[in-house]
Amino acid sequence: MTAPDYRDTIFALSSGPPPSGVAVIRISGPDVRFALETMTGAAPDARRAVLANICDRSGKIIDRGLIIYFPGPHSFTGEDCAEFQIHGGMAVISSMLAALSALPGLRSAEPGEFSRRAFDNGKMDLTAVEGLADLIAAETEAQRKMALEQSTGSLLEIYRRWRNELIRIRAMIEADFDFSDEEDVPGSVVQSIWTNVSALRDEIGRHLEDARAGEIIRSGYRVAIVGAPNAGKSSLLNALTKRDVAIVSDEAGTTRDVLEVRLDLNGYSVILFDTAGIREGAGAVEEEGIRRAKATAASADLVLELREPGAEKQLVDIEPDRHLLVASKSDLGNGGAAYGYDCEVSVRTDHGLDALINLLAVRVSSSTASTSPLLPNRQRHREYLQRCLYALDEALIYLETPLEMRAELLRNAGDMIGRLTGAIDTEDLLDVIFSEFCIGK
Ligand SMILES: Nc1nc2c(ncn2[C@@H]2O[C@H](COP(=O)(O)OP(=O)(O)OP(=O)(O)O)[C@@H](O)[C@H]2O)c(=O)[nH]1
Numbered sequence: 041m042t043a044p045d046y047r048d049t050i051f052a053l054s055s056g057p058p059p060s061g062v063a064v065i066r067i068s069g070p071d072v073r074f075a076l077e078t079m080t081g082a083a084p085d086a087r088r089a090v091l092a093n094i095c096d097r098s099g100k101i102i103d104r105g106l107i108i109y110f111p112g113p114h115s116f117t118g119e120d121c122a123e124f125q126i127h128g129g130m131a132v133i134s135s136m137l138a139a140l141s142a143l144p145g146l147r148s149a150e151p152g153e154f155s156r157r158a159f160d161n162g163k164m165d166l167t168a169v170e171g172l173a174d175l176i177a178a179e180t181e182a183q184r185k186m187a188l189e190q191s192t193g194s195l196l197e198i199y200r201r202w203r204n205e206l207i208r209i210r211a212m213i214e215a216d217f218d219f220s221d222e223e224d225v226p227g228s229v230v231q232s233i234w235t236n237v238s239a240l241r242d243e244i245g246r247h248l249e250d251a252r253a254g255e256i257i258r259s260g261y262r263v264a265i266v267g268a269p270n271a272g273k274s275s276l277l278n279a280l281t282k283r284d285v286a287i288v289s290d291e292a293g294t295t296r297d298v299l300e301v302r303l304d305l306n307g308y309s310v311i312l313f314d315t316a317g318i319r320e321g322a323g324a325v326e327e328e329g330i331r332r333a334k335a336t337a338a339s340a341d342l343v344l345e346l347r348e349p350g351a352e353k354q355l356v357d358i359e360p361d362r363h364l365l366v367a368s369k370s371d372l373g374n375g376g377a378a379y380g381y382d383c384e385v386s387v388r389t390d391h392g393l394d395a396l397i398n399l400l401a402v403r404v405s406s407s408t409a410s411t412s413p414l415l416p417n418r419q420r421h422r423e424y425l426q427r428c429l430y431a432l433d434e435a436l437i438y439l440e441t442p443l444e445m446r447a448e449l450l451r452n453a454g455d456m457i458g459r460l461t462g463a464i465d466t467e468d469l470l471d472v473i474f475s476e477f478c479i480g481k
């Protein structure tokens with residue numbers, strides 16, 4: 041998005057794609073009142089739903105619908121806003137949009153522009169903006185809960201407390217070196233300050249430890265299904281997702297590309313990856329598939345290695361806490377050989393599928409376990425928190441460092457938190473964050 045221009049009044053369809061029973065068109069900006077007067081005769085009382093004929097500039101009726109006027113600053117964007125709740129037909133919506141764009145000063149909104157204005161007007165911080173984007177995108181219960189907390193500013197509250205604490209501590213240090221000659225401010229104040237810094241450092245450190253859990257909830261727990269050709273990987277993917285997504289055949293080397301399917305497992309988002317069977321001596325195309333299979337395994341939260349008992353061979357080298365060994369085709373009666381496996385399954389008889397799902401659920405919930413519902417859940421959060429911690433550690437560890445420099449490190453740490461919430465300018469980041477939104481948000 042280019043630099044925002046607040047002289048414009050923006051509008052967009054904020055509800056889903058037509059046709060629908062009701063469609064919501066939202067407008068925001070200095071000419072909202074003018075638009076309401078032109079199209080409905082008068083701007084209704086603030087925040088009152090009013091039924092009215094909605095007309096174009098020439099006075100032709102487009103539809104009859106509900107109008108709500110939200111005068112700024114008590115609105116989503118902080119500007120004058122209004123909502124038209126109209127019939128959700130394609131033609132109704134397009135003639136409404138055409139009528140709005142025919143008004144001087146009005147234009148259609150760019151993606152995320154409503155939220156961008158809300159942010160610029162101090163209605164939301166960056167974490168709340170991200171929470172809102174996540175809430176709109178949420179597909180599972182865990183995602184919804186986390187996004188809702190964040191969109192209402194709960195994460196901001198924590199970050200703001202930390203930042204204020206750092207500012208307060210720094211002020212005390214500065215007071216101490218300004219007045220060090222005077223008797224009122226004892227030098228020992230500075231000593232107790234570092235105890236506080238250290239406690240704060242630990243709190244931020246614990247919060248950062250939960251980042252992986254937050255990212256898993258937000259983006260999904262990644263499970264790579266790997267194994268030898270014909271082990272039954274694609275069959276298992278289809279069985280677990282109850283869909284016929286992957287091609288299954290008795291030909292070894294059927295799967296080449298990595299195929300991913302999302303699954304809602306007890307409210308958590310899980311992404312299953314089907315991969316090419318790993319073997320030696322494959323042709324060039326299959327070899328590329330195998331390379332991708334290994335890369336998928338390397339970056340997965342869990343590697344589900346599928347093996348027909350009796351075909352023991354080490355194919356991938358994975359740490360035990362990321363590894364689940366599953367015996368396939370148990371209906372073939374080779375289950376006795378499945379010693380040392382985590383479980384056995386058959387997609388023919390569905391034997392063991394529930395047990396496998398339970399095993400996955402246990403792994404997912406242990407990976408997403410945290411002491412707080414408020415988790416950092418983006419790489420951006422992790423980066424700034426990490427940089428904040430580095431600065432705090434440096435301030436704490438090097439006791440010989442002059443006090444002024446240690447105070448400067450605290451300022452640095454506080455700035456990192458300020459960047460996280462957008463309290464400190466991060467112009468370069470804003471476009472990236474707001475572009476996550478679709479039009480009308
Ligand atoms: N009896 C039996 N056959 C199975 C089972 N699962 C898969 N198969 C058969 O095993 C063969 C290979 O299955 P796939 O799912 O294509 O195996 P894959 O591991 O994806 O194979 P590649 O993609 O070639 O690596 C097919 O003929 C399947 O019907 C099972 O549980 N029991």
Ligand SMILES: [K+]
Nearest residue numbers: 270289291294
């Ligand atoms: K196959």
Ligand SMILES: [Mg+2]
Nearest residue numbers: 273274294295
């Ligand atoms: Mg396959």
